[in-house]
């Protein structure tokens with residue numbers, strides 16, 4: 001039964017700490033910078049913040065490689081800074097969610113250092129160690145599993161004379177969930193330690209891949225992650241975690257499903273009866289045309305996009321599950337560039353159109369830092385050196401390094417470089433990691449460090465920044481504020497309402513009806529840079545009576561990227577700026 005709880009009605013703001021706000025001029029965002037910006041965050045009308053990892057880490061995967069769950073990455077600040085942040089948020093009615101990264105630790109974690117030190121230490125089984133296979137005298141990894149960052153998922157260790165598993169970077173050894181001592185230790189360090197400090201929930205990292213088929217079989221070519229994707233043991237681990245969480249009241253959890261397109265599997269996690277996680281991030285919409293563990297991007301049409309979107313909007317109808325709405329996070333590109341247009345002529349309208357889609361969508365709404373001002377992808381002229389993400393770097397080198405260069409090889413290499421950069425420009429994780437653009441001063445006011453920011457600021461910060469948009473009532477920022485307030489006013493209709501397309505086959509316009517009890521609303525989104533004639537559905541034509549500026553009630557014109565919301569309650573057309 002879909003009982004009401006705070007996190008179903010919530011709008012949650014994700015912060016990528018490294019790029020949010022630098023308060024001590026070292027070029028890196030920090031906790032104090034977040035505290036200094038809480039007024040901005042609260043001005044959006046959001047209910048909670050989710051921080052990507054802030055814990056001690058060598059930063060190989062920019063914080064998703066944790067070397068101590070109970071201490072803070074030194075440049076970000078101290079535990080007492082974090083306690084101040086939690087207190088300041090709670091004083092403002094903001095809840096605080098942390099990132100729970102327990103599929104792996106950093107290879108610099110004390111646990112791994114001990115585990116790899118010998119075959120007889122207490123932590124020897126806290127990670128996944130397997131003997132090599134030997135084929136015609138050659139040492140080989142135990143099986144064909146591939147890392148999500150490319151290459152074998154096994155790394156050889158000379159001391160142990162064994163391989164260890166790392167589904168991500170070699171610096172991120174997977175923990176062994178079959179080891180009870182490991183479970184106890186990681187629950188205490190990563191979960192209890194922070195719940196005791198008053199946080200309100202977790203985003204659960206790489207939740208789908210925690211449990212591995214213990215026979216470690218080769219993966220089928222057709223499904224490389226099959227032996228470790230959504231294995232049954234993961235549900236048992238989540239059940240244990242929930243027993244801990246239930247001691248602290250209504251703690252929110254959102255699991256990262258990774259590659260999951262099967263709603264029946266999703267229900268095993270998010271069904272209220274199952275009670276494993278409150279909700280999940282599935283990536284069929286955000287990652288349409290590619291997958292998070294690859295860069296080969298296929299083109300898609302609006303009709304392609306509409307399919308998974310509806311599937312996960314309708315997921316809660318008739319089930320005891322819950323769903324999420326997001327198109328941006330730290331792993332995917334900027335939505336205005338990827339799904340609409342970041343061309344200067346259309347960017348504002350396009351960002352507003354996407355905002356309308358977000359706030360009228362069913363499920364818990366997630367907003368990523370910078371999305372509220374319509375930040376865009378990295379421009380095409382940046383050299384590859386500006387891209388800092390390990391998965392981008394690994395992809396680039398896999399496409400551009402070669403042993404020999406004969407004539408045809410050289411052509412091949414230049415072709416592969418072009419293809420690699422074309423894909424990187426579309427979907428690299430770096431697009432969402434450029435520093436937040438606060439104003440039009442140097443480095444967009446993100447940092448005053450004489451050496452500049454850790455990662456280059458998008459060149460368009462002079463035109464796209466918080467300060468300018470605070471002064472412009474027609475800005476993307478002001479529109480998001482208005483729409484989030486509107487969502488709150490109609491929270492049942494938008495967050496809990498049933499979703500139904502109008503004319504799903506239309507490849508220029510996305511329109512849908514949301515209904516909840518007697519309330520209904522029609523949302524119309526022009527996804528193109530052209531004027532479009534839109535046929536108003538029968539039962540919404542009456543609203544045109546209230547609109548004097550349309551001659552024919554049956555049809556109306558949509559400007560490029562115009563969005564429109566017909567509200568059957570007040571029989572008005574809610575404000576829409578073309």
Ligand code: TEU
Pocket residue numbers: 061064065101148168205206207208209225256257258259291292293330331
């Ligand atoms: O990403 C998880 C991830 O990329 C995999 O779950 C993958 O999406 C899927 O299982 C296979 O397609 C999380 C973080 O969001 C990311 O930033 C980290 O790099 C990664 O885990 C490792 O912590």
